[in-house]
Amino acid sequence: MSGPGHATYLGMPAFPEAADTSTRDTRLRANLRHATHTIRTKRATAVAELDDWGRLRAAGAAIKDRTLRHLDHYLERLESAVTAAGGQVHWAADADEANRIVTELVRATGEHEVVKVKSMATQEIGLNDALAEAGITAYETDLAELIVQLGDDLPSHILVPAIHRNRSEIRDIFAERMARWGRPAPDGLTDAPADLAEAARLHLREKFLNAKVAVSGANFMVAETGTLVVVESEGNGRMCLTLPDTLISVVGIEKVVPTFQDLEVFLQLLPRSSTAERMNPYTSMWTGTSDDDGPRTFHLVLLDNGRTDTLADTVGRQALRCIRCSACLNVCPVYERAGGHAYGSAYPGPIGAILTPQLRGTQSALDASLPYASSLCGACYEVCPVAIDIPEILVHLRERVVEGGPVSVRGTRAVIKPAKGHAAERAAMRAARWALDHPSVLRTGQRLASRTRRLHPRRLPGPGRAWSDTRELPAVPAESFRDWWQRTRATNDRSTP
Amino acid sequence: MRVGLFITCVNDTLYPHTGRAVVTLLERLGVEVGFPAGQSCCGQPHFNTGYRHETEPLVRRYATAFRGYDHIVTPSGSCAAMVRDNYPRIGAKAAAEGRGQELAEAAATVVPRTHELTEFLTDVLGVTDVGAYYPHTVTYHPTCHGLRMLRLGDRPRALLGAVRGLDLVELPGAEECCGFGGTFAVKNAAVSAAMGADKARNITATGAQAVCTVDNSCQMHIGGTLARQGSAVRPVHIAEILASTEEHVW
Amino acid sequence: MSSRDLVMARVRRALADVPRGESPSEVVVERTYLRRHGDRTPAQTADLLAENLTDYRAAVHRTDTAGLPALIARLLTARNATTVVVPPGLPTDWLSATEVRRIPDSADLTPHDLDAVSSVVTGCAVAIAETGTVVLDASPDQGRRRITLVPDHHVLVIRVPSQVVDSVPEALERLDPSRPQTWISGPSATSDIELTRVEGVHGPRALDVVLVTEG
Numbered sequence: 001m002s003g004p005g006h007a008t009y010l011g012m013p014a015f016p017e018a019a020d021t022s023t024r025d026t027r028l029r030a031n032l033r034h035a036t037h038t039i040r041t042k043r044a045t046a047v048a049e050l051d052d053w054g055r056l057r058a059a060g061a062a063i064k065d066r067t068l069r070h071l072d073h074y075l076e077r078l079e080s081a082v083t084a085a086g087g088q089v090h091w092a093a094d095a096d097e098a099n100r101i102v103t104e105l106v107r108a109t110g111e112h113e114v115v116k117v118k119s120m121a122t123q124e125i126g127l128n129d130a131l132a133e134a135g136i137t138a139y140e141t142d143l144a145e146l147i148v149q150l151g152d153d154l155p156s157h158i159l160v161p162a163i164h165r166n167r168s169e170i171r172d173i174f175a176e177r178m179a180r181w182g183r184p185a186p187d188g189l190t191d192a193p194a195d196l197a198e199a200a201r202l203h204l205r206e207k208f209l210n211a212k213v214a215v216s217g218a219n220f221m222v223a224e225t226g227t228l229v230v231v232e233s234e235g236n237g238r239m240c241l242t243l244p245d246t247l248i249s250v251v252g253i254e255k256v257v258p259t260f261q262d263l264e265v266f267l268q269l270l271p272r273s274s275t276a277e278r279m280n281p282y283t284s285m286w287t288g289t290s291d292d293d294g295p296r297t298f299h300l301v302l303l304d305n306g307r308t309d310t311l312a313d314t315v316g317r318q319a320l321r322c323i324r325c326s327a328c329l330n331v332c333p334v335y336e337r338a339g340g341h342a343y344g345s346a347y348p349g350p351i352g353a354i355l356t357p358q359l360r361g362t363q364s365a366l367d368a369s370l371p372y373a374s375s376l377c378g379a380c381y382e383v384c385p386v387a388i389d390i391p392e393i394l395v396h397l398r399e400r401v402v403e404g405g406p407v408s409v410r411g412t413r414a415v416i417k418p419a420k421g422h423a424a425e426r427a428a429m430r431a432a433r434w435a436l437d438h439p440s441v442l443r444t445g446q447r448l449a450s451r452t453r454r455l456h457p458r459r460l461p462g463p464g465r466a467w468s469d470t471r472e473l474p475a476v477p478a479e480s481f482r483d484w485w486q487r488t489r490a491t492n493d494r495s496t497p
Numbered sequence: 498m499r500v501g502l503f504i505t506c507v508n509d510t511l512y513p514h515t516g517r518a519v520v521t522l523l524e525r526l527g528v529e530v531g532f533p534a535g536q537s538c539c540g541q542p543h544f545n546t547g548y549r550h551e552t553e554p555l556v557r558r559y560a561t562a563f564r565g566y567d568h569i570v571t572p573s574g575s576c577a578a579m580v581r582d583n584y585p586r587i588g589a590k591a592a593a594e595g596r597g598q599e600l601a602e603a604a605a606t607v608v609p610r611t612h613e614l615t616e617f618l619t620d621v622l623g624v625t626d627v628g629a630y631y632p633h634t635v636t637y638h639p640t641c642h643g644l645r646m647l648r649l650g651d652r653p654r655a656l657l658g659a660v661r662g663l664d665l666v667e668l669p670g671a672e673e674c675c676g677f678g679g680t681f682a683v684k685n686a687a688v689s690a691a692m693g694a695d696k697a698r699n700i701t702a703t704g705a706q707a708v709c710t711v712d713n714s715c716q717m718h719i720g721g722t723l724a725r726q727g728s729a730v731r732p733v734h735i736a737e738i739l740a741s742t743e744e745h746v747w
Numbered sequence: 748m749s750s751r752d753l754v755m756a757r758v759r760r761a762l763a764d765v766p767r768g769e770s771p772s773e774v775v776v777e778r779t780y781l782r783r784h785g786d787r788t789p790a791q792t793a794d795l796l797a798e799n800l801t802d803y804r805a806a807v808h809r810t811d812t813a814g815l816p817a818l819i820a821r822l823l824t825a826r827n828a829t830t831v832v833v834p835p836g837l838p839t840d841w842l843s844a845t846e847v848r849r850i851p852d853s854a855d856l857t858p859h860d861l862d863a864v865s866s867v868v869t870g871c872a873v874a875i876a877e878t879g880t881v882v883l884d885a886s887p888d889q890g891r892r893r894i895t896l897v898p899d900h901h902v903l904v905i906r907v908p909s910q911v912v913d914s915v916p917e918a919l920e921r922l923d924p925s926r927p928q929t930w931i932s933g934p935s936a937t938s939d940i941e942l943t944r945v946e947g948v949h950g951p952r953a954l955d956v957v958l959v960t961e962g
Contacts, residue, residue, distance in 0.1 A: 020687040029691075035942040055780040066774035069765050072758045085925070091751040143948060144939035160939050167940055193940040197948050204949065209858040209897075225924040235896065235935040235950030242892040243858050253754065258771065260924045264916040265780070267930075271878075275938050278799060279878035279915075282950060283930035284892075290927050292854040293891040304754045312761035333674045337691045373685065375678025375692070376545060378645035392586075398547030411757035429543055433551040436506065436538040437558060446510050466683040470690035471721030474511045481504050481513035485532045489520075 009154065012344040014369035019338035028339050031166045036330045042276035043327060043383065049278070050268065059265045061387040064321035067223075067256055068311060074223040074256045075302065081226030085288020087298040092250075094305050094410070099130035101301050102215065102248055106136050109246050111213045117230060117240045118142035119217030120324055121250045121303055123155060123346035124359075127215065138215065139181070139207050141236035143200050150177040156340025156348055158326040159274055164339055167191040178203050204236065214240035214295070218251045219323065220266060221300075224259045227287045228300070231270055233280050241284050247295040252303050254311075254320040266323060269385035273325035306359030312408035315396045319354050321386040326351075328380035328390060334373055343370065350380035354393040361409065361416075362401050368419040371397035402426060439482075446480040453478070501531050501566035503559070503611070505573045505713075506538035512713045518740035518747060519572050519614060522629075525740075526622060530570075535562035541579040546680045549587060553600060556584055560603035568621060569611045572736045574643025574711045577613040582646055584608060613643060614736055615652045615711055625655045631741045632662035635733070636705035638696070638719065640712040641674050653711055653735055660738060666703045670695070677718035693722040701728040711735050783913035784877055792876045793907045793958055799879025803933025804946045805954040815904070815959050816844035819868060822902050822955045823847045828865035832856075832894045836887020837868060841904065852890040861897035867951075868902040869895055872928075874911045875918045879933065881905060881956065882918060884926040892929055901951040903931070907958045 012018060022028055047053050067074055079089045090105075092098035098121075106114055114131065116122065116138050128138040128149075140149040147162035148155050151173045155161030162170065171191040178185040183203045189195060216237070220229040228249060230237045241247060257266065271280045289298050311317055329335045329349030340348030344366045345356040353370045362368045371394050374380075380390040400407065402425070404418040418426070435441045449456075453476040459468040467473070479487075500523065504516045523530050540555035559580065563569045571577050585608060588601030618624055637657060643649045657665050676682070676692025683689075696719060700708045708723070708730050710716050720732035741747035748756075787795065797807045810818045823831060823845050830848045842849065850856070850864055870888035874881045881903055883889045895901050905911065912918050922928060935950035946952065 016685050016687065019685060023687045023691045031941070039938075039942045050784060052780040052784070055777075059776060059778055059780055062774070062776040066771055066776055069762065069769070069774050070771040071762065072755055073771060075755065075758065091749070091754050093750050093753050093757075097750060141949075142939070143937045147939070160942055162939060163942065170940060193943060193945040194947065196940055197937055197945050201948055205862070208949070209862055222924065227924045233935070234937045234939075234948035236948070238892065238896050238929065239949055242896060253758070260922075261916075261919060264919045267915050267919075268780075275944075277803070277932070279875070279880045279930070279932040281803070281932050281934065281936045283928075285924070285928040285930075287925050287927070290885070293885055293893075293927055302754070304757065308754065308757035308761045311758065312763075314764050333676065333692050334685070334688050337688050371547075372681065373688075375641070375674050375676060375681045375689065377641035377674035377678070379641075379672075379674070382645055395545055395547065395583075398545070399549050400547075402547040403550065408757075408761060411753070411760060413760075425546070426548070429546065429548045429551055433540075433543055433548075433554065436540075437554045439534060439537055442506075442537060449510070463683065466686035467721075469686070470725060471693065471718060472724040473721065474717050476511065477513050479513060481509045481516035482534070484513055484517065486534075489532070 009344050014365045015373045018342035022339040035163050036336050039330045046272040046276040060269050063262050077223040085226045087288040090301045092303050095125035098125050098303050103134045113137050114213045115139050115211040115240050117216035117237045118145050121217045208239040211244045213246045214244040216249045221256045230284045242294045246297045248299045250301045273327040273385040309408040310358040316358050318388050327383040331379040350390045368401045449476045499566045500568045501563045503571040505576045507714050515734040518736040522740040533562040539576045539579045570617045572614045574613050574640050578642040578646035580611045619652045626659035627739050629660040629739045630743045631660050631738045633706045634664040635707045635709050636666045636668040636703040638710050640715045643711045669699045675719050677715045697722040707731045707733045789908035796876035805933045805956045807956050809958045811960045820845035826900045830864045832867040834890030852894050864898045866900040867894050867898045873918050873921050874905045877914050881931050883929045900953040902955045904957045
């Protein structure tokens with residue numbers, strides 16, 4: 001491998017610890033606040049242009065639900081349509097298998113370099129690292145992915161992986177690192193976005209013109225026709241999809257849609273939700289291979305890697321509707337303050353908080369903490385173009401963490417135990433429920449608190465510090481409402497039990 | 498019309514004056530209010546933390562306590578949303594787990610009768626001018642569950658707009674969560690505090706004397722943060738403003 | 748068991764809750780969304796197309812059939828073009844007024860060859876007014892996808908009104924999924940730096956769109 005070593009998500013701390021660090025990073029906070037607030041407002045404007053947004057959203061959700069409920073049917077159709085159009089279809093049950101397939105396909109071409117279109121699926125499976133181990137260098141060609149790769153960094157946003165970097169940081173990364181990977185940055189590079197884009201154009205052009213193999217993902221796959229769709233802005237996607245001889249697309253099995261006509265819904269929902277544009281600059285569609293136009297060889301690698309486990313959960317299944325627009329990240333107050341890295345996977349933000357614990361399970365401390373990385377404010381659900389009820393799934397997954405229960409693990413039904421570290425909380429919850437279910441006990445507790453209220457400290461010890469470190473405690477009143485009612489009104493109450 | 502007040506555990510224990518304001522307000526509007534003593538907590542802290550099974554007795558308790566009331570009124574957007582959105586889910590899941598329809602039926606009996614206070618005033622009683630007087634500058638923070646689950650929309654603002662003497666000032670970033678989120682406030686204390694700090698700064702910057710919400714659980718967090726920041730802005734529940742009159746400024 | 752069979756078996760197990768015998772069409776999809784947003788005359792539709800293309804920094808020009816060759820010549824001159832790639836089926840009179848050296852599109856043209864070319868002139872398959880999008884489908888007047896990608900200047904000709912539709916749904920009705928397609932909405936752009944849009948990354952940085960009124 002010619003570039004520097006890759007950063008990885010492995011061994012990251014649980015969300016609260018990671019977020020505790022990032023909330024104190026003032027530059028990160030400022031970068032994220034600026035970027036997310038900019039796009040948030042623009043999205044609202046772009047969406048408001050369409051009177052029928054709610055109906056498009058409902059149709060998008062329904063099309064995805066139809067697909068998911070009959071995924072076996074649509075995958076078979078897709079496979080035969082892609083094959084009939086000259087493509088070769090491969091199936092990967094997990095990340096290792098997908099990486100092995102892609103590595104072998106690249107090796108078979110005799111090449112040692114590939115150009116890549118930004119792809120969440122290949123980020124998820126850690127393809128670049130796997131290729132590097134096999135002596136194959138993968139060049140990321142999306143501007144933000146390039147920033148991440150050159151900076152030996154990790155993506156922190158679905159649409160804009162380098163959202164945590166501001167223009168001056170990007171300038172420094174380009175100036176210092178481009179030479180190690182190819183054409184150096186121009187002398188005197190400024191931090192003007194147009195200059196930075198120009199530097200990326202020059203740096204990557206030699207890679208595009210010489211590339212023999214490209215790796216991509218896809219936004220949509222049409223079962224009926226075998227057509228794949230890549231939605232992008234910069235043209236790096238077009239370069240990768242049309243110039244090399246061999247194209248390998250790694251795509252999650254949930255990305256299939258039934259018909260070509262169905263694209264009329266998603267090509268309206270996605271750009272407005274994602275980059276807040278009426279339409280993104282470039283969308284490429286291809287069906288197998290074409291004579292003299294584009295790659296002579298096309299491989300489609302269909303990826304499971306936990307998707308069938310997600311599909312098996314009738315509540316969590318709706319997460320597979322996701323079209324990776326990132327609108328939920330851009331409105332999320334938790335994402336804005338914690339940053340994408342705290343989510344410890346390729347999928348940050350609210351969608352990551354429901355997708356990662358389903359794809360990977362809830363066994364690690366990090367994955368078990370993700371369903372709690374939300375105040376349940378519901379802003380994500382409101383903007384989701386395919387109406388994924390993210391708060392509902394978060395609560396559903398919290399239950400899986402603290403209560404355990406039936407799940408699907410690599411395709412097999414299993415019953416998992418509650419995650420570790422919740423014993424004290426469980427006991428407290430049970431005790432609280434018992435008290436709340438016995439109003440006389442509750443009343444005794446309230447009266448005790450009222451009688452001792454002068455003695456209450458302003459700051460709590462132990463776990464209570466999590467509250468009182470930053471917030472005053474409410475004063476306990478002299479008399480609960482219940483007692484006030486009893487004292488003044490009880491005779492009026494016709495329904496005393 | 499038999500109206501039962503669901504006070505909520507937070508108001509019962511920590512904010513009884515909000516409950517007294519609701520009673521004062523409703524009685525002024527000619528509503529006879531009952532308070533079934535069998536009531537307790539809606540179960541939201543348990544449910545939202547993942548303890549669905551611990552929630553079930555509280556669903557049952559709520560349904561039993563309010564049997565016979567035409568309407569159930571609560572001064573809490575999130576508790577009303579808990580009943581309306583989550584009780585049916587809890588019932589459906591219990592049925593799916595083979596434990597019969599009892600919980601689902603209990604949920605179905607309370608969902609249509611449960612109203613957040615401002616909804617009850619505007620939709621059931623059909624009033625926006627409740628005859629209140631509150632001579633202060635107030636900013637309004639729409640709490641998330643009221644805004645996005647109950648879809649309260651302009652109801653609270655319309656009610657505040659009709660209050661004599663009240664000067665309503667817009668809150669920048671109003672629709673952003675304050676960062677309370679129940680157990681989120683302690684499980685993710687750093688992010689919760691950061692959200693609260695931003696919210697409190699926005700509130701103070703309005704120059705208002707009071708910040709009004711429909712939910713005292715959010716207010717506990719907002720008010721606690723304002724106080725820690727040394728802000729003079731006072732948190733006040735909408736019921737207290739609406740209960741206030743020339744004769745008795747709340 | 749092959750991985751294919753393994754994944755398919757997992758999918759079927761995961762869908763145990765779906766009743767046997769349910770067909771995909773039984774999952775209701777209500778297409779109550781609009782086929783187009785608003786009612787416009789053909790002239791208004793063309794105006795909207797021009798407006799939206801301009802909004803995303805394409806340079807929009809309007810002419811009639813007779814004026815087209817001169818306009819194309821002027822656009823190539825303005826860019827100081829010395830060479831222009833020509834798709835095999837481009838109407839011959841379109842380039843009749845320019846002296847710029849023509850390079851016919853052919854399979855022999857390497858990406859490096861194309862990188863040395865100044866401009867490309869093409870027609871299109873359809874254009875979408877509501878989104879400011881032009882769709883190429885590699886028909887003879889448009890050529891292979893790469894010729895509209897590597898050169899830095901693209902002159903794109905749309906016949907008005909016959910090639911203009913209002914909306915995305917109307918465009919898809921006209922397109923053949925078996926043909927490779929490129930949907931273009933303004934020149935190459937990125938929002939990757941602070942989520943602020945910057946025009947001009949890898950695709951042609953100059954996009955001249957010509958609306959030719961048929962008559």
